[in-house]
Amino acid sequence: MKYIQCYLLFFSGLLLLSGCDNKQNSSEQISKKKIVIATSGEPSPFTTVNSKGELIGYDIDVVKAIFAELPQYQISFEITEFTSVLAGLDADRYQVGANNFAMNEQRKEKYFYTDPIFLNQYVIAVKSDDNRINSFKDLHGKSTETTPGLNYSTALEQYNQQNPNNPVNIDYSEADLLALLQHVESGKYDFQLVDRAMLQQFIDQHQLKLKSIELSAEDSARIGLPYSYLLVSKSGQGEQLTQDLNQGIKNIIHNGKLAEISYHYFNADYSPK
Numbered sequence: 001m002k003y004i005q006c007y008l009l010f011f012s013g014l015l016l017l018s019g020c021d022n023k024q025n026s027s028e029q030i031s032k033k034k035i036v037i038a039t040s041g042e043p044s045p046f047t048t049v050n051s052k053g054e055l056i057g058y059d060i061d062v063v064k065a066i067f068a069e070l071p072q073y074q075i076s077f078e079i080t081e082f083t084s085v086l087a088g089l090d091a092d093r094y095q096v097g098a099n100n101f102a103m104n105e106q107r108k109e110k111y112f113y114t115d116p117i118f119l120n121q122y123v124i125a126v127k128s129d130d131n132r133i134n135s136f137k138d139l140h141g142k143s144t145e146t147t148p149g150l151n152y153s154t155a156l157e158q159y160n161q162q163n164p165n166n167p168v169n170i171d172y173s174e175a176d177l178l179a180l181l182q183h184v185e186s187g188k189y190d191f192q193l194v195d196r197a198m199l200q201q202f203i204d205q206h207q208l209k210l211k212s213i214e215l216s217a218e219d220s221a222r223i224g225l226p227y228s229y230l231l232v233s234k235s236g237q238g239e240q241l242t243q244d245l246n247q248g249i250k251n252i253i254h255n256g257k258l259a260e261i262s263y264h265y266f267n268a269d270y271s272p273k
Contacts, residue, residue, distance in 0.1 A: 032074040033237065037063055038094035040082040043177040045201060045265045046100035046118075046228070055079065058265045059098040062117050063230070065257045066248035073244075083149060086110075092235035096245075100195070101231050102151040102224040112234055112242040115249045116227035116272040117258070122152075122220050123212035125184055125192040125199050133191055136219035142190035143169040145180060152193040155223040178202060185209055193223065197266050227272060 039047045039059065047057040055077055067075050080088065088094035089111055103113055126133050133142065139156075140163065146153045153170070160167035171189075173180065177198065183189045185208050199212050220226060232242045252258045258271040 033072060035067070035073050035075045035095045035241070036093070037075055037077050037096040037098050038080055038085040038088050039077065039098045040085055041079045043100060043198065045198070047098060049079070058118065058261060059100060059228075059230075061261045061264070062252070062258065063096070063098050065252045065261065066245055069248040069251045070244050073241075082147065086149070086231075089231055089233045092233045095233050095236070095238070095241060097231035099231075100228045102228055104151055104154060104224050106154070107231070110234065112232040112238050114230040114232065114242055115246045116225075116229055117249060118228040118262075119226065119270050119272045120228065121196045121226050122215050122223050123194060123196045123199060124215065125181060125194050125210050125212055126190065127185060127187065128209045128211045130190070133213060135213070136215060136222065139168050139191065140166040141169070143171070144189050144191050144193070145171040145173040145175070145183065146193070147174060148172050151224045155193070159222065178206065181208055181210060182206075195228075197268070197270055201266060 039055070039057075041047055041049050041055065045057055046059045047055070050056050060077070063075070067073055078088075078094065082099065085094065085097045085099055086107075089097050097111070100118070101107075101113075107113075124133060124136070124139075132138060136159075139159070144156070146156065153172075156168050156170055160170070175183075177194070180189075180192050181194070181199070181202055184192050196212060196214075199210070202208055203210055215223075230245060232238045232245065249258075253271055253273075259269045262268065262270045
């Protein structure tokens with residue numbers, strides 16, 4: 001009987017400890033700050049949904065790597081329209097936007113920008129046998145299609161305001177980047193503004209008969225700095241969250257994780273230095 005009593009006491013102690021551990025784990029989960037990351041699921045390879053219905057991409061993997069450095073947060077992702085990403089950040093429905101965001105002054109007034117997560121260069125994509133376009137000024141009277149709200153769209157709109165007598169002909173479209181590039185290849189449109197790394201990947205993967213025209217520093221500045229960032233809502237905890245994200249970005253640059261993700265998607269290191 002004595003041994004049975006001892007066993008029962010020992011077993012009860014284990015249950016008590018287990019109960020404490022469960023309560024502690026539950027308390028830790030409750031204390032984590034919940035962060036919703038919004039993305040449109042394009043452009044690939046920055047953000048996309050694969051054949052299994054899984055959200056993948058450079059921005060997505062980078063976000064996961066950053067938050068792995070920030071155990072105080074619990075994250076989830078939501079796919080929505082590009083414009084809804086921004087509207088959701090305005091309303092603090094989403095706390096972070098991950099969508100290959102470049103910087104522009106209008107957005108800078110509305111959102112916090114993290115440190116850059118990608119270093120790139122903007123180029124003009126044209127048909128491989130098209131020699132009419134060799135710089136930004138050659139876009140006068142030429143045609144393109146673009147998604148409303150993108151930095152490329154804003155740059156072209158501002159260019160047209162400055163050159164009203166011979167503007168760029170802009171059609172707005174929600175088509176994905178592959179379709180936009182194929183429309184240039186077919187001659188339906190004259191050009192597409194695009195990130196160099198993305199263009200090269202699409203040329204390689206889909207055998208597109210396109211070439212890239214490098215932009216001067218001045219013309220590249222029309223579009224924005226050659227980096228992409230995460231956007232953070234200015235509501236609620238946005239300032240502290242941005243500081244924490246920047247620390248996470250520094251960590252994954254230092255430990256090589258950002259370069260590893262870049263090689264996975266682009267076969268080159270586009271991590272900011």
